[in-house]
Amino acid sequence: LEVWVGESNILHADLDAFYASVEQRDEPRLRGRPVVVGGGVVLAASYEAKAFGVRAAMGAAALRRLCPHAVVVPPRFAAYTAASRAVFEIFADTTPLVENVSIDEAFLDVGGLRRLAGRPEAIGARLRARVRQEVGLPITVGIARTRFLAKVAGRVAKPDGLLLVAPDREREFLEPLPVALLWGIGEATASRLAARGITTLGDAAALPVEVLAAMVGAPTARRLRAVAEGREIGRTGGGPRRRSIGSQNALGRRPRDAAQIDAILLAVVDRVMHRVREARCVGRTVVLRLRFDDYAAVTRSHSLPMATAHTATVLAVARALLAAARPIIEQRGLTLLGLALADVDGDTAVQLVLPWAAGAETDGLVQDASDAVRARFGSDALRPATLLGHRRG
DNA sequence: TCTGGGGTCCTAGGACCC
């Protein structure tokens, strides 16, 4: 196997305005028009809509103001999943080295394919043509020596483009680019840098790392430097990753009484635990997330002595956490309620997943959780009747 | 731009143990 080291071998392939493009593909009268996929907020906007300033996560009022004639369609997740699967089949057909990033984006390493399939530009061009012909969607390909650079190249080439950054042109390519174009540089970091007059990667690269670190923190500073110097960023972690499964509900500004809040909590817990069991997982840490009418958010969490997939256990902990947070809620008005089960573990879960359906062990799990919660929040935190009432539920 | 839902990673202080 011949591998070209130090060449631009990494492709970043990213579908353009994915959800909106699927809608335009399936409904010809939407083509060429500003299309927005969304319900309460904008999930995706076509490039025609983006031209008016429409962005993901934007609310309905802002959308109407910026682009009153936008065509808003409800999301069809099944269609997006099917389209994604078809595109990923083309990725897999292109190279065995595919690193999945999200539903609409992946990295492809084509370094070992030059004899078989030609140069990366040619492979990228063929990939774009196939996705267009076989799935009917526009896709942008960025090509560079590292994943990070390939991603940035793709951002510059969007929409429906292809851009290769040659190894000897990397600095030249990066220096004029705005820092916000980088993965991991969001609004907060970008504005902190802008306040010090730093807007481009060239500005950032010219500063000593210590100075940069004082502005944005050491990890971000290191990353900025590494990218500016064209070094690849290693994957973080190694070892068992901390993961979570969660769900949340925005409630709006309407005031809710305690019974309504408890009903919402019950629904959220039920949804999360259903997914936890479906994934054959167990989790140890219950995280309650609250947001208030001023949009500030807090979390309250509690770690159990052992991992569980048992709804009543998690519900009991969630109720205790909520009870402890009652004063803040009454003071500030609740507008979002979320719950996540963190420190999630898969596979090893089999014998621990079983007890929720059985009798004796279930009581044991509930008892463990109850003791932990009582120890922390006092004996009034749990009402035994509540636990018993949900055991059969 | 006044705001959904699902996540990940990082930091920092305090408790606790050896």
Added chain:
DNA sequence: TCTGGGGTCCTAGGACCC
């Protein structure tokens, strides 16, 4: 009796991504 240093776990918050 008073004290150091290192490590891990828990909790809370913040930034960021799609």
